Amino acid sequence: MSLTEITELPSSALDGQPIERIERDGVEYVVLGTAHVSLTSVQAVQALLEQETFDAVAVELCDSRAQGMRDPEAFKQMDLLQVIRQGKVGMVAASLVLSTFQKRLADQHGIEPGAEMKAAMEGGATRNLPVWLIDREVGTTLRRAWHSVGFWKRFGLMAGLMASVFEREAIDEKEIEKLKEGDMLESAFSEFASESAPLYRSLIAERDSFMAARLREHAERAGFGSGRKVLVVIGAGHLKGMGEQLRHQQEDPILTAAELAKAPPKSRWPKWVALGVVIAIFAAIAFAFHKNTALGADALRNWVLFTGGLSALGAILAGGHPLSVVAAFVAGPIKPFRPGIPSGGISAMVEAWIRKPRVADFESLRDDITHWSGWWKNRVARTLLNFFLVCTGTIVGEYSAGFHILKSLM
Template structure:
C-alpha cells in the first residue's frame, strides 16, 4: 500500500495531521506530530490507536514528567529538607515556574498542555501495550541549557522565567504558535530559544538526537524485529529532526543516549573566583591585625556585620521566621569555614523546620506562585524564596565587606 493509499484510508481527523513513517531495522515507526494545546491532537492520538495496530507506544516524556501527568499530586510528597540539602532548590523552583506557565495555558485555552501525551499513555494502557518514555529528563535538559549559554545570558533567562510567573496578561499569540509547532520548553524560554543557538541546541536538537537513540535502544532491548510497529507521539517541532535522525543516526544508541543524558561539569572559575575573593579578604583582615589590633578587630567586625547583615536582610525580605533570620546572620560569616550547604540552605532548612509546610500549602502551590503575594503566603514557596534571597544577600555582603575592609587599610 502506497503512502497516498494510507492517507486516503485514514479517519478524517488524521488526514491533516503531520504523520511520518520511518522504517529502521525492520521496525516501522509511525511518528505523529502534535500541538501541545490542541484538542485535535488528543483526538488524533485516540484515532490513530483505534485505526492501526501497534506493538508499543513512545511518547515525548521523561520519567518525572510522565509521573507528574499520571499523578499530578505526586509533588506533595516532596521533602523540602532533602531538596535543599541536595542542592536541588533551583531545579524545583524552575519546575514550579514551568508548571505555572502550563497552568496559565490551561486556564486560557481550556486544555492541559501535554494532554495528547496523557491520551497516548492511557490508550497504551487500555491495549496492554508497553509505553516508552523517550525524552531526556527535564532536569538534565534545563541544566544543559543553563550551562550552554554565557554568564550574562543567564540573567536574561532568569529574568524571562521570573517575568513569566508574574505576567498576568494572556499569553501572546506568538507563544501559542510555538506550542502549536510543538515544544513546551522552547516556548517557556520565549525569544531566548530562537535567538541563542546553544540554547536551541540544548532544548531541541539534542533532544531530537536523544529521542532517536532511545527509540532504537528500546526497540533493540525489546527484541523488536521486522514487522513490529511503534506509535511515536511527539511535539510537531521535533518531527522533522527526529525522523531524519531516526533514518541516518549511526552511533551506538546506548552510548549516544548516555552522552546526551550526562550533566556537563560545572565551570570551575566561579568557584575559584569566590575562593580567591574570600582569601584576599582574610589576608586583608590578617594584615589589619598585623598593623594594629584595633584595626584588625574592626575589619573582622565589618566582615561579620556585612555578610551576616545582608544575609539577614535577605531572610527578612523573604518574610522568614526570626529564627531563620538569626540562622542566616550566623551562617553567612562562617561560610568560608563551613563547606557544603550554603547559608541560604541553612536558613531555609530552619524555616522549613519552624514553619513546616501544611497540606494546604502543597494543594495551592501551583496557584500561589502565579501571584507575587503567593511566594510569601505559601510556606513551600517562601522557603525556596528564603533560600535564594539569603544566598544572594551573602554574596552581596562578601563583596561589600571586602571593599570596605580594603578601603580601611588605606
C-alpha cells in the same frame, strides 16, 4: 477537559495531521507530530490507535514528567528539607516556573498541555502495549540549557522567567501557533532560544538525538524486527529533527543516550573567583591585625556585620521566622569555612523545619506564586524565597565587607 469526555472521534481526526512513517532496522515507526495544547492532537492519537495495530507506544516524556501526569498529587509529598540538602532548589524553582506557564495555557484553552501524551499512554495501557518513555529527564535538560549560556546571559534568563510567572495577559495567538509547531520547553524559553544557538541545541537538538537513540535502544531490547510497528507521539517541533536522527543515526544507541543524559560539568572558574576574593579579604584582615590589633578587630567586625547582616536582611525580606534570621546571620560569616550547604540553605532548612509546609501550601502553590503576595503567604514558596534572598545577601555582604576592609587599609 478529561480524556474520558472525548467519546466520539470525528472521521477527519487524522486529516492534515503531521505523520511520518520511518523504517529503521525493520521496524516501522509511525511518528505523529502533535500540538501540546490541541484537542485535535488528542483525537489524532486516539484515531491512530483505533485504526492501526501497534506493538508499542512511545511518548515524548521522561520518567518524572510521566509520573507527574499519572499522579498529579505526587508533588505534595515533596520533602522540602531533602530538596535543600541535595541542592535541588534551583531545579524545583525552574519547574514551578514552567508549571505556571502550562497553567496559563490550560486556563486559557481548557485542555492541559501534554493531554495527547496522556492519551497515548492510556491508549497503550488499555491495549496492553509497552509504553516507552523516550525523552531526556527535564532536570538534565534544564541544567544543560543553563550551563550552555554565558554567565551574564543567565541573569537575563532568570529575569525573563520570573517575569513570565507574573504575566497577566492571555497568551496571544502568535505564541499559541508557535507552541503548536514547537516544543513546550522551547516555548517557555522562546525569547532566549531564538537568540542563542547553544540554548536551542540543549532544549531541542540534543533531545532529537536522545529520543532517536532511545527508540532504537527500546526496539533492540524488545527484540523488535521486521513486521513490528511503533506509534511515536512527539511535539511537532521535534518531527523533522528526530526523524532525521532516526533515519541516519549510526552511533550505538545506548552510548549516545548515556552521553546526552550526562549532567553538565560544573564551571570551576566562578568558584575559583569567589575563593580568590575571600582569600584576598582574609589576607587583608590578617594584614590589618599585623599593622594594628584594633584595625584588625575592626576589619573582622566589618566581615561579620556585612556578611551576617545582609544575610539576615535577606531572611527578613523573605518573611522568615526569627530563628531563620538568626541562622542566616550565623551562616553568612562562616560560609567560606563550610563549602557544603550555602548560607541560604541553612536558613531555609530552619524555616522549613519550624514552619512545616502544609498540604494546602502544596495544593495552592502554582496559583500562589503567580501573585507577589503569594510568595510570602505560601510556606513552600516562602522557603524557596528565603533560600535565594539569603544567598544573595551573603554574596553582596562578602563584596561589601571586602570593599570596606580594603578601604580601611588605604
